[in-house]
Amino acid sequence: MKNALILFTFLLSSSLFSQVKIGDNPNAIDNNSILELESTEKVFVVTRITSAQMNAITPINGAIIYNTEEDCLYQYNNSSWTSLCVDVMANETITTLIDNNDGSISYTNEEGTVTAIIKSALTDNGDGTFTFDSGNGAPLTLDVSALETITSLLDNADGTFTYTSENGTVTTIDTNSAETVTSILLNPDNTNIDYTDEDGVTTQLDLSAIVANLEALTTLVDNNDGTLT
Numbered sequence: 001m002k003n004a005l006i007l008f009t010f011l012l013s014s015s016l017f018s019q020v021k022i023g024d025n026p027n028a029i030d031n032n033s034i035l036e037l038e039s040t041e042k043v044f045v046v047t048r049i050t051s052a053q054m055n056a057i058t059p060i061n062g063a064i065i066y067n068t069e070e071d072c073l074y075q076y077n078n079s080s081w082t083s084l085c086v087d088v089m090a091n092e093t094i095t096t097l098i099d100n101n102d103g104s105i106s107y108t109n110e111e112g113t114v115t116a117i118i119k120s121a122l123t124d125n126g127d128g129t130f131t132f133d134s135g136n137g138a139p140l141t142l143d144v145s146a147l148e149t150i151t152s153l154l155d156n157a158d159g160t161f162t163y164t165s166e167n168g169t170v171t172t173i174d175t176n177s178a179e180t181v182t183s184i185l186l187n188p189d190n191t192n193i194d195y196t197d198e199d200g201v202t203t204q205l206d207l208s209a210i211v212a213n214l215e216a217l218t219t220l221v222d223n224n225d226g227t228l229t
Contacts, residue, residue: 046073054081 021029023039030036037044047065049057054065054074063076064084072085093110100106105117123131125141133139154162161173185194193205 019029019034019036021027021033021036021038023037023042025038045066048068049065051067051069054067057063057065057076058079059076061077065074065076065081066072067074067083070083070085072083074081075084076082095110096106096108098106098108100116103119103121105119107115107117109115118133120132120134123133125131128144130142130144131139132142151166152162152164154164156162159175161175163171163173165171182198183194183196185196187194194202195205196202
């Protein structure tokens with residue numbers, strides 16, 4: 001009698017409000033919900049039946065049961081029951097890509113077919129050319145020797161340098177003519193100085209006259225008052 005009363009009350013409240021909230025926060029329900037379940041400790045359990053029991057039922061589309069033999073949820077749609085359990089492994093595609101460490105890579109597709117992929121490579125031939133292999137069996141040779149500029153400057157250790165341009169033209173650069181050498185030599189009698197300029201011209205200077213001129217240009221006078229002029 002008590003259970004019948006509870007069911008009656010539930011149906012009555014459902015007809016009055018057209019929305020049912022079961023569980024926590026019974027007064028809080030979304031406006032678009034006809035039925036809401038809320039709980040942090042309890043779960044919603046659908047009808048649990050065997051395969052034979054399931055196949056004996058012809059519900060409306062959208063009905064859901066739990067098949068205890070298949071351990072899976074089933075949905076009734078278009079006059080048949082359909083499993084909602086998806087076998088991910090059955091739909092999995094497995095491919096592999098292995099580096100053979102010989103300049104190639106082996107690709108194995110889902111069907112087990114192995115395809116060899118040649119790595120692209122750029123090889124320096126050491127002669128100003130490079131070989132590019134894209135892996136398609138047709139290597140391409142790149143010649144950059146014509147673009148290379150090589151010059152040299154050689155010290156001949158005699159004041160000259162040999163310069164070789166990119167096109168092989170040799171030019172000698174003489175730095176001897178650019179060098180300036182001068183000398184000042186005091187004669188053994190200590191009276192004259194010989195000055196030789198860059199052109200090799202020697203000029204003799206009278207040392208005594210230079211000293212006399214310097215002495216004439218400078219005087220020191222005692223003013224007898226403790227000062228010197």
